[in-house]
Amino acid sequence: MAKPQHIxxxxxxxxxSFVDSFDRVLSDIDGVLWTLEHSVPRAADGYAALQRIGKKLTFLTNNSVRTVEQCVQKFAKIGMQVRPEQIWHPARSVVSYLQSIKFQGLIYIIASQQFKAVLREAGFQLLDGPNEFIEESYVCLAQHIFGREPVRAVIIDVDFNLTSPKLLRAHLYLRHPECLLIEGATDRLLPVAKGVNIIGPGAFASILMEASGKQALTLGKPGRELGELIVEQCKIDQPSRVLMIGDMLAQDVSFGRQCGFQTLLVLSGGCSREQLLAETDPQFIPDYYADSVADVAQLLGEAPKSRV
Structure with missing residues (x-):
């Protein structure tokens, strides 16, 4: 496969040709517009330039810890007016998926309070916990992880208070043949600072998949189920005319490729130029790359006006 080109x-x-080849942009947020430490300089200019030539913008993140409202406020601070319906994150995707299959039943959930609030507001019944420390004895453990509740779905996403008893309890619910396993964010490692990663929720979801023998329905990037949901909800009839922008090879580029989108990797977040050039798996190699989305503004300033 040819190496990706810098735009x-x-x-x-x-x-x-590149500018005229897509009508819609799906973009990651963290690592593309901002990191934990700072906003990406002039990234907002890149999106403003895309909007000026008529490209439709949708933002797709694996981060459900930040609410949609908080995202809208953070966008506003860097000069971007983004509507709530333009933002997709795993909690919203899970709600849309459960509604699409007309799910009814009790859900055991391992996730942030913000994630749980989205599902509760949509009318779903949730169980969680144990949320307290338990005595280190098998008798006490059994009291906290065995239950007769008719759980029909287990959902796992980011939970900063994840414990062994929560995973053990989830695994026991998954013994029921009709119980679904649903994961939100799939990141196995989360970049939190330059060169510093922490274990992400994907690693814990893998534990549940291995222990239960069930394959998770994935409603975060790069999940197939998420791709199908986005294509349907955004009424995308030509996937090749969609550009996916992101900063991660495994989450963003892989998602775009799986969906048949064009892909643009930016080096402002979780992937370095060295990592990009060392990648050999075609599924993780983008069509194009840029130092940041600010390069898009420069490109569009020099490129002939789009016909869109």
Whole structure:
């Protein structure tokens, strides 16, 4: 497979062809617009330039810890007016999926309070916990993890208070043949600072998959179920005319490729240029790359006007 091209190294003809090749942009947020430490300089200019030439923008994140309302406020601080319906995160995706299959039943959930609130507001019944420390004895453990509740779905996403008893309890519910296993964010490692990663929720979801023998329905990137949901909800009839922008090879590029979208990796977050150039799996290699979304503004300033 050919190596990805930096968008600012495209010829004038290639730039024009690239700009005219997509109508909709799906974009990650963390690592693309901001990191834990700072906002990405002039990233907002890149999206403003895309909107000026008529591209539709949708933001797709694996971060459900930040609410949609908090995202809207954070966008506003960097000069972007983004509507709540333009933002998709795993909690919203899970709600849409459960509604699409007309799910009814009790849900055991391992996730943040913000994630749980989205599901409760949508009318779903949730169980969680144990949320307290338990005595280190098998008798006490059994009292906290065995239950007769008719749980028909287990959901796992980011939970900063994840404990062994929560995973053990989830596994026991999954023994029921009709109990679904649903994961939100799939990140096995989460970048929290330059060169510093922490274990992500994907690693814990894998424990449940291995222990239960069930394959999770994945409503975070790069999940197939999420892709199908986005294509349907956004009424995408030509996936090849969608550009996926992200900063992670495993989550963003892989998601875009799986959906048939074009892919643009930015080096402002979780992937370095060295990691990109060392990647050999075609599923993780983007069509294009850029230092940041600010390069898009520069590209569009020099490229011939889009026909869109």
């Amino acid at each position: 600012l190294q495209l010829s004038e003809e290639q730039r024009s």
